Amino acid sequence: MSRARIFRVAIDGPAASGKSTTAKLLAEKLGFGYIDSGSMYRAITFKCLRMGISPADPKNATEIGKLAAATTITFPTMTSVVLDKKEDISSEIRSSTITSNIGGVASNKKVREALAEMQRGLARGDYPETFEGRKGVTHNGKSIMGMVMDGRDIGTVILPDAELKVFLIADSQIRAQRRYDEMVKRNKLESGETVEKIKAELEQRDHEDRTREVSPLKKASDAVELDTSHLTIQQQVDAIEKLILDRMDQF
Numbered sequence: 001m002s003r004a005r006i007f008r009v010a011i012d013g014p015a016a017s018g019k020s021t022t023a024k025l026l027a028e029k030l031g032f033g034y035i036d037s038g039s040m041y042r043a044i045t046f047k048c049l050r051m052g053i054s055p056a057d058p059k060n061a062t063e064i065g066k067l068a069a070a071t072t073i074t075f076p077t078m079t080s081v082v083l084d085k086k087e088d089i090s091s092e093i094r095s096s097t098i099t100s101n102i103g104g105v106a107s108n109k110k111v112r113e114a115l116a117e118m119q120r121g122l123a124r125g126d127y128p129e130t131f132e133g134r135k136g137v138t139h140n141g142k143s144i145m146g147m148v149m150d151g152r153d154i155g156t157v158i159l160p161d162a163e164l165k166v167f168l169i170a171d172s173q174i175r176a177q178r179r180y181d182e183m184v185k186r187n188k189l190e191s192g193e194t195v196e197k198i199k200a201e202l203e204q205r206d207h208e209d210r211t212r213e214v215s216p217l218k219k220a221s222d223a224v225e226l227d228t229s230h231l232t233i234q235q236q237v238d239a240i241e242k243l244i245l246d247r248m249d250q251f
């Protein structure tokens, strides 16, 4: 039996540009599946650190590649991440220790190959639990299921034929202020943390993401760029929803 086609939305962009907030709200509104691909790199980084394997040490690259291929990452809900079918690590993977160690994992070719396979499978509908309770939209009398996936290389490498690609950007001072406000709100602000420090960290990570050899962060030539610096969250969700509905006419 042939499976229904899935309308795929790729959202890429630098850190804290608004990708996951926007992607999640869109998926909720349209009844689509949602995958935060960054959480998968975070999960592998978490597992390495737990096992005492430093991602920063190039000598560990082969071992980390093998570890990624042998790891199972599942998403029981839109925001929860489970490691090897037994441990919910949704909160742990957001720590600054994970963020500062992720570079060595994200630049590992074997890790990217293993995660790419999982991500393409998720977007193809190989894991039906990802769509559990999702109803999709009815467009021109047709029922359409979709998947929103956010990350750095979704439109360029993972889903180069996605039905819609969006590249979100925002001024780094504004991104840092938003991250700072988020940490205050969640009571996660560590001592000594300032907007300036967060800005420097974001810019450093963007630089690493843009200049790594494998799957660097870049805008796909056919992606729609959206600067969220002076938009509200609602405005960016509405703008992308409109693009999705327009493209659905040809789906």
Ligand SMILES: Nc1ncnc2c1ncn2[C@@H]1O[C@H](COP(=O)(O)OP(=O)(O)O)[C@@H](O)[C@H]1O
Residues within 6 Å of the ligand: 013, 014, 015, 016, 017, 018, 019, 020, 021, 022, 178, 179, 182, 228, 231, 232, 233, 236
């Ligand atoms: N247009 C906006 N206005 C104000 N805050 C925003 C806007 N877009 C996103 N945010 C906030 O900025 C922070 C970073 O957004 P997030 O979606 O986590 O970014 P990313 O997934 O790109 O790293 C979050 O706290 C989010 O609520």
Ligand SMILES: Nc1ccn([C@H]2C[C@H](O)[C@@H](COP(=O)(O)OP(=O)(O)O)O2)c(=O)n1
Residues within 6 Å of the ligand: 014, 015, 016, 017, 037, 038, 039, 041, 042, 102, 106, 150, 151, 152, 153, 154, 205, 209
């Ligand atoms: N598709 C992806 C997603 C994330 N990554 C890497 C690079 C990013 O700096 C880290 C963390 O990504 P994540 O989206 O969780 O981080 P931010 O919320 O943007 O701070 O993972 C990647 O290399 N490719």
